[in-house]
Amino acid sequence: MENQSVIALNALDHGRCRPWPFLQDFCLTCGICAGACPASGVDGFDPRKLVRMISLGMEDETVSERWPWICTMCGKCANLCPMEIDIPGLVQKIRSRRRREEVPGILHKGLEAALETGNNLRLPKDDYVFILEDVAEEIAAEPGFEGFTVPIDKTGARILTTIHNKLVNTHTEDLKHWWKIFHAAGEDWTVPSENWEGTNWGYFTGDDAAMKTMTSRIAGHMERLEIDTLLWPE
Amino acid sequence: MNKTALIIGSGTCAKDLAETLAASGVSVLVAGVDGCAPAWGPGRTPNEASALLEIMDGAKIRFITGTAGGFTVEFADQDRRIRREVRDILIAEDPVPQVNGSLYGLTEGAGVVSLSAFKSMLNPDSGNSEAFESLSRVAFLTGALDESLPLIARDVMQAALDLQQNKGVQAYIFTGNLKVAGQGLETLSRNAKEAGVIFIKNTERPPEIVQAGDESITITYPDEVLRRPSVLNPDLTVVDETPLPSPRLKTLGDLFELETGPDGFLQADNIHRLLTFTNRKGIRVVGPARGVFPPVLIASEIAHTALSLSRTKDAETDEKNKARIETGKCVRCLTCVRICPYRAVALAPRPVIAAAACEGCGICAAECPCEAIAFDTFPSTATTGAVEPESEAGGNRSGASDFIPHVTVFCCSRSAVPARNMARAMNGGFPEGLSFIDVPCAGAVSRLHLLNALSNGADGVLVVGCHPDNCHSGGGTLLARGRSDGLKMLLPRLGVAHDRLAFKNLAANMGAEFSQVLEAFMAHLESLGPNPMK
Numbered sequence: 001m002e003n004q005s006v007i008a009l010n011a012l013d014h015g016r017c018r019p020w021p022f023l024q025d026f027c028l029t030c031g032i033c034a035g036a037c038p039a040s041g042v043d044g045f046d047p048r049k050l051v052r053m054i055s056l057g058m059e060d061e062t063v064s065e066r067w068p069w070i071c072t073m074c075g076k077c078a079n080l081c082p083m084e085i086d087i088p089g090l091v092q093k094i095r096s097r098r099r100r101e102e103v104p105g106i107l108h109k110g111l112e113a114a115l116e117t118g119n120n121l122r123l124p125k126d127d128y129v130f131i132l133e134d135v136a137e138e139i140a141a142e143p144g145f146e147g148f149t150v151p152i153d154k155t156g157a158r159i160l161t162t163i164h165n166k167l168v169n170t171h172t173e174d175l176k177h178w179w180k181i182f183h184a185a186g187e188d189w190t191v192p193s194e195n196w197e198g199t200n201w202g203y204f205t206g207d208d209a210a211m212k213t214m215t216s217r218i219a220g221h222m223e224r225l226e227i228d229t230l231l232w233p234e
Numbered sequence: 235m236n237k238t239a240l241i242i243g244s245g246t247c248a249k250d251l252a253e254t255l256a257a258s259g260v261s262v263l264v265a266g267v268d269g270c271a272p273a274w275g276p277g278r279t280p281n282e283a284s285a286l287l288e289i290m291d292g293a294k295i296r297f298i299t300g301t302a303g304g305f306t307v308e309f310a311d312q313d314r315r316i317r318r319e320v321r322d323i324l325i326a327e328d329p330v331p332q333v334n335g336s337l338y339g340l341t342e343g344a345g346v347v348s349l350s351a352f353k354s355m356l357n358p359d360s361g362n363s364e365a366f367e368s369l370s371r372v373a374f375l376t377g378a379l380d381e382s383l384p385l386i387a388r389d390v391m392q393a394a395l396d397l398q399q400n401k402g403v404q405a406y407i408f409t410g411n412l413k414v415a416g417q418g419l420e421t422l423s424r425n426a427k428e429a430g431v432i433f434i435k436n437t438e439r440p441p442e443i444v445q446a447g448d449e450s451i452t453i454t455y456p457d458e459v460l461r462r463p464s465v466l467n468p469d470l471t472v473v474d475e476t477p478l479p480s481p482r483l484k485t486l487g488d489l490f491e492l493e494t495g496p497d498g499f500l501q502a503d504n505i506h507r508l509l510t511f512t513n514r515k516g517i518r519v520v521g522p523a524r525g526v527f528p529p530v531l532i533a534s535e536i537a538h539t540a541l542s543l544s545r546t547k548d549a550e551t552d553e554k555n556k557a558r559i560e561t562g563k564c565v566r567c568l569t570c571v572r573i574c575p576y577r578a579v580a581l582a583p584r585p586v587i588a589a590a591a592c593e594g595c596g597i598c599a600a601e602c603p604c605e606a607i608a609f610d611t612f613p614s615t616a617t618t619g620a621v622e623p624e625s626e627a628g629g630n631r632s633g634a635s636d637f638i639p640h641v642t643v644f645c646c647s648r649s650a651v652p653a654r655n656m657a658r659a660m661n662g663g664f665p666e667g668l669s670f671i672d673v674p675c676a677g678a679v680s681r682l683h684l685l686n687a688l689s690n691g692a693d694g695v696l697v698v699g700c701h702p703d704n705c706h707s708g709g710g711t712l713l714a715r716g717r718s719d720g721l722k723m724l725l726p727r728l729g730v731a732h733d734r735l736a737f738k739n740l741a742a743n744m745g746a747e748f749s750q751v752l753e754a755f756m757a758h759l760e761s762l763g764p765n766p767m768k
Contacts, residue, residue, distance in 0.1 A: 007464040009464060
């Protein structure tokens with residue numbers, strides 16, 4: 001539902017968000033971002049309104065809004081903005097300003113799990129490996145895929161790829177599509193056995209420290225396994 | 235030859251123009267039409283070229299006679315009468331800013347000031363720095379009802395930027411549509427935004443501005459981006475101004491019989507008058523006298539004027555292309571005096587052509603009821619009939635019959651003649667039967683020219699002139715069309731089809747259209763058959 005309350009400019013400190021480095025004050029209010037955004041109109045919001053509120057210094061109100069969490073971070077707005085305003089950066093900053101306990105429930109819990117266990121589901125390593133090998137067996141049973149195995153922690157492979165948690169939970173069938181492509185292409189690929197989580201909810205919740213932890217783990221795999229190409233579908 | 239220039243104006247532009255001209259070696263007289271010459275300021279004297287710069291302070295202009303190259307100006311300084319001879323007259327009158335307070339429903343006072351007043355406050359020399367200590371929010375209203383003028387937008391943004399950056403005051407700019415089409419304006423708007431100025435655009439309806447009795451202002455508006463009602467109580471509101479042509483321009487326009495622009499400035503909206511020319515040779519309008527310009531353009535216009543003056547030759551008095559009045563025939567009706575767009579007919583006391591100002595357009599000859607004016611450059615009404623049809627190879631004809639129409643085509647030198655040359659180059663020639671009579675301006679083609687052509691062998695008569703806003707003489711092409719239209723109404727009474735006479739507006743680059751018009755006209759005349767008047 002759209003907010004209709006009066007904005008009292010005299011009560012605002014317009015310089016509050018001025019130091020933010022996203023060029024938000026250059027906004028021409030052209031509306032190209034709002035036109036491109038897939039989430040435009042939800043809750044009566046769009047990227048242009050967000051930028052305007054930050055320029056006016058309405059930080060508290062923006063941080064408590066739901067819309068910044070609906071943004072998919074697709075980046076179409078930034079791609080088109082004639083003033084090169086980093087709107088996704090702005091969204092992330094707004095997300096980071098929320099107290100962690102108020103981050104939308106599942107995101108915060110998932111992130112805690114990922115930081116502690118290496119994946120959003122707290123799925124133990126044995127169970128994870130079991131699921132991967134189970135799917136590999138099903139592929140190997142199909143004509144043309146005889147001998148298919150899933151390479152785990154393979155040193156010196158060409159590509160390292162991460163795994164979205166849903167692919168070892170509710171959507172295990174989807175693993176088959178791209179594993180079969182790898183096989184048909186004769187690709188030399190591997191997945192990690194630990195810290196395999198493909199999503200990065202540190203990025204998603206505006207938690208820069210957590211984002212860095214998650215990313216460092218992936219980078220760590222690359223170094224450890226001596227792989228220089230990363231396929232990160234998330 | 236005396237090369238003194240008279241500058242008429244009472245503000246900055248006249249002052250700058252005077253100094254620039256004097257510095258380039260031109261003797262300059264500076265006067266205001268009603269006695270107010272520009273003020274050079276207390277203790278500030280004109281620059282080193284002051285020997286060439288004479289300021290007629292307090293002297294009013296009573297009248298001006300003469301023509302290009304030799305004007306006589308008479309001043310009245312209380313009881314004294316002073317006469318001076320000048321070669322050129324330059325009008326450089328600053329615009330008058332109209333404060334738009336009433337537009338927003340505001341009266342100036344403690345809480346509301348005009349933009350000019352606010353700019354003075356910001357001026358470091360004004361000693362007003364404490365005034366800003368009590369301010370925390372200032373609202374600027376510019377073009378809040380429609381669109382901003384780039385010139386005013388510049389001043390507003392500069393003032394807002396100064397406030398925000400140097401005085402620690404929050405500035406708001408309320409506008410209908412911010413126009414930044416001007417040198418450096420887009421950068422200025424970005425700098426202002428970067429410094430923290432808040433721009434509020436109200437394109438759907440203007441903000442509601444209420445001035446309470448205690449001088450406090452409340453601005454209420456729907457934010458068009460956030461779609462929420464918003465309210466501001468600024469400590470000070472600055473209303474913009476619209477630069478209007480000075481009332482002195484009307485006085486000068488009447489005094490000099492100058493064409494006026496649609497907005498009251500002293501230059502017709504006609505490309506032939508660009509850059510600083512008027513309908514009168516020797517009289518120029520500079521900068522704010524002819525429109526609203528930013529300072530950088532006025533400066534370049536002043537430089538251009540100095541250059542242009544230094545290159546102006548003394549007036550040509552070569553009689554060949556000028557009008558000649560045959561005094562035996564002249565009945566002193568003064569039609570020529572009134573109709574000349576260049577004011578080139580003087581009364582001395584009988585009408586006399588001022589050769590230096592005459593541009594040879596021929597309008598006077600066409601309008602003279604006694605055929606008392608002649609030109610060497612085109613046939614007068616009495617001799618039109620003697621022209622032989624010109625026969626050239628080439629061109630297209632429908633060729634359906636043996637009848638070859640004889641067509642007399644009157645061609646304006648600025649449109650039809652170049653178009654004809656272009657057509658000839660493209661097509662290699664014209665069909666048989668055409669006679670071309672070249673005139674300086676379509677306005678030189680009189681009713682008698684047209685009637686004589688029709689009664690002396692032409693099956694059809696075509697007049698080709700410039701488009702209405704493109705006529706060098708201002709209204710020559712319109713006069714010609716009027717005569718042609720009037721005559722078309724009479725032709726049926728003579729037993730002649732009205733469409734044997736045609737008028738066409740063309741431009742110099744319309745060679746293809748020139749050919750098409752001729753072809754179509756000749757085809758039509760073929761279907762009409764020979765002129766019954768033959």
